[in-house]
Amino acid sequence: MKRVAILGSTGSIGQQALDVIGRLPERLQVVALAAHSNLERLLEQAEMFRVEAVGLLCPPQEAQKSLPERLERAGKWLQLYTGVDGLCELVRRADIDIVVVALTGIIALKPTLAAIESGKTIALSTKEVLVGAGEYVMQQAHAYGVAILPIDSEHSGAFQILQERPLETVERLILTASGGPFRQRPLETFESITVQEALQHPNWRMGPKITVDSATMMNKGLEVIEAHWLFGLPLEQIEVLIHPQSIVHALVEFRDGSVLAQLSVPDMRLPIQYALLYPERVDTELPRLRLEQVRLLEFEAPDLNRYPCLGLAYEAARIGGTMPAVLNAANEVAVQLFLQEQIPFAAIPALVEQTMRAHEPREATLQAVLEADAWAREYVQVWRQKWY
Ligand SMILES: NC(=O)c1ccc[n+]([C@@H]2O[C@H](COP(=O)([O-])OP(=O)(O)OC[C@H]3O[C@@H](n4cnc5c(N)ncnc54)[C@H](OP(=O)(O)O)[C@@H]3O)[C@@H](O)[C@H]2O)c1
Numbered sequence: 275m276k277r278v279a280i281l282g283s284t285g286s287i288g289q290q291a292l293d294v295i296g297r298l299p300e301r302l303q304v305v306a307l308a309a310h311s312n313l314e315r316l317l318e319q320a321e322m323f324r325v326e327a328v329g330l331l332c333p334p335q336e337a338q339k340s341l342p343e344r345l346e347r348a349g350k351w352l353q354l355y356t357g358v359d360g361l362c363e364l365v366r367r368a369d370i371d372i373v374v375v376a377l378t379g380i381i382a383l384k385p386t387l388a389a390i391e392s393g394k395t396i397a398l399s400t401k402e403v404l405v406g407a408g409e410y411v412m413q414q415a416h417a418y419g420v421a422i423l424p425i426d427s428e429h430s431g432a433f434q435i436l437q438e439r440p441l442e443t444v445e446r447l448i449l450t451a452s453g454g455p456f457r458q459r460p461l462e463t464f465e466s467i468t469v470q471e472a473l474q475h476p477n478w479r480m481g482p483k484i485t486v487d488s489a490t491m492m493n494k495g496l497e498v499i500e501a502h503w504l505f506g507l508p509l510e511q512i513e514v515l516i517h518p519q520s521i522v523h524a525l526v527e528f529r530d531g532s533v534l535a536q537l538s539v540p541d542m543r544l545p546i547q548y549a550l551l552y553p554e555r556v557d558t559e560l561p562r563l564r565l566e567q568v569r570l571l572e573f574e575a576p577d578l579n580r581y582p583c584l585g586l587a588y589e590a591a592r593i594g595g596t597m598p599a600v601l602n603a604a605n606e607v608a609v610q611l612f613l614q615e616q617i618p619f620a621a622i623p624a625l626v627e628q629t630m631r632a633h634e635p636r637e638a639t640l641q642a643v644l645e646a647d648a649w650a651r652e653y654v655q656v657w658r659q660k661w662y
Contacts, residue, residue: 277369278550279306279394281329281361281385282376284315286481287399287425287542291374292319294547297558302550305369308361308385310377317344320352329355329364331381362388370394372550374425378483379606380406380599380647387411387640390420397549399425401493401500402606406599407643408503422504423549428497429504430545431524431536436505439528447507448525449497450517451576452477454489457518461580467619469612477520477540486609487583490622491576495587496605499598502591509591514584515573521563522571539563582623586630595635596646603650604629608658617662624661629653 278295282288288309295302308329309316320328328345333356345352355364358381365373365388373389375382376399386403389396391414398404404411415422424430428449436444455474456467472489473482480488487493498512515525520540527533538544539561547558578585583605590601608625611617617625629650636642 275301275303276550277303277305277371278374279308279327279365279367279370279372279389280304280374280376281308281365281382282310282374282378282400283307283319284309284312285376285378286479287376287546288374290543291376291397291546291550292323294543294550294558295323298547298551298556301554301556306364306367308355308364308377313344326351326369327353327355327364327367329361331357331361331377358384361385365389365394366392372397374546374550375400375403376425378402378481380602383407383411383643387414390414390418393418393420395420396422397425397546398422399546401426401496402602404500404503405496405602406647407638407640408499408598409638410640410643412503421552423552424500424504425542425545425549426497426500427523427538427540427542427545429501429524430548431522431538432501432505432526434536434548435524435526435534439526441506443528444507444511445527445529445531446511446513447501447505448513448515448527449494449501450515450520450522450524450573451491451494452488452520453516453518453576454491456489456580457516464620465618469615472612472619476518478542480542482613483606483609486612486622487605489619490583491581492583492587492605492609492622492626494576494581495584495590496602498587499591509588514576516576517571517573519568519571521565521568522573537563537565583626586623586626590630593635595638596642597630597633597635599638599643599646600630600633600635600650601626603647604654607651607654611654611658617658621658621662625654625657628657 304323306327372395382400525535590597604626
């Protein structure tokens with residue numbers, strides 16, 4: 275029996291992870307859950323799965339007074355952990371074997387490091403953790419002998435293909451991208467893109483931040499950086515192809531010209547299940563791929579005029595040091611501002627680029643990454659006030 279903690283249990287990935295766990299009661303048990311501020315849903319989940327520990331990054335003000343009573347009602351032994359430090363304490367609990375990291379953004383970094391340092395296997399969904407501090411996180415994982423198992427569908431695909439195959443035999447890794455909702459939209463109309471339009475992803479139902487990242491294709495840029503750290507492949511060997519059907523998630527071309535691909539229906543429960551059960555495979559009656567129904571699999575190279583964020587992500591990764599942390603932080607703030615309708619869609623790449631140009635990268639120690647992250651967040655706000 276693997277005992278699982280989920281950071282981000284109230285979100286899209288968190289809820290799908292609970293669905294997977296619910297199908298495998300003899301193999302998986304949830305022991306801790308954490309979210310940002312959605313106390314209601316967190317307590318519902320805690321009651322349903324009878325967990326003993328819950329965490330909230332930002333407990334809502336209005337809930338403070340009634341909290342002890344509600345915790346008591348939800349479960350007598352329920353223990354609450356709050357803030358980033360609280361989540362770090364939660365993941366250190368001895369009754370946890372594997373931590374699903376599915377909070378939004380680099381705020382998940384410290385709890386992820388705490389989990390690694392206490393020897394917990396990581397099932398990683400929050401790509402921002404490896405984008406901002408990939409070198410440090412991977413060093414820590416090696417030092418503590420901890421496995422980082424990807425949940426992102428493209429990385430899960432690559433991970434499944436690369437099993438036991440030496441990296442020297444790999445020519446290139448190709449990550450696929452759906453192209454998002456604006457793949458065919460005329461470029462001259464990008465100025466008028468609304469939040470509602472950006473949240474209409476053609477193939478996946480996901481949280482708002484990653485859905486906007488998919489529309490700008492920053493998501494794929496972040497995934498390139500994530501893949502670089504996860505698999506130890508040079509950036510020049512990681513490429514992106516647009517594949518509107520989202521059936522082929524990753525392809526690996528080997529030195530001899532042979533290409534292996536990983537395919538499945540676009541359902542995040544498959545990569546979540548693979549990470550949670552790794553290396554086992556079992557049938558949990560999730561939807562099956564019927565290629566005769568899909569019929570058509572298309573691929574095209576991404577146009578960087580349409581998706582400038584993808585180019586910025588490659589650039590940040592090539593520069594290295596603290597630059598990817600700056601790219602990520604600037605993007606997190608810009609996406610939030612767009613979702614709050616304070617800046618237009620096209621301002622996202624503009625603000626990220628402006629912030630990157632102003633940054634002098636340093637070696638990516640943990641301290642330098644945290645400082646660069648904080649600096650970039652402030653810088654974006656200053657420029658946003660100047661521009662919009
Ligand atoms: N969804 C997918 O299919 C998918 C696929 C691959 C990778 N990922 C990655 O997985 C992570 C989570 O994505 P998601 O789609 O599950 O997101 P989501 O549905 O928005 O859920 C996010 C989770 O994080 C919490 N959260 C919300 N705002 C936050 C903030 N400002 N800081 C920290 N945590 C916050 C939420 O808690 P509350 O409910 O309390 O607000 C919720 O538990 C992201 O890094 C994303 O890139 C997602």
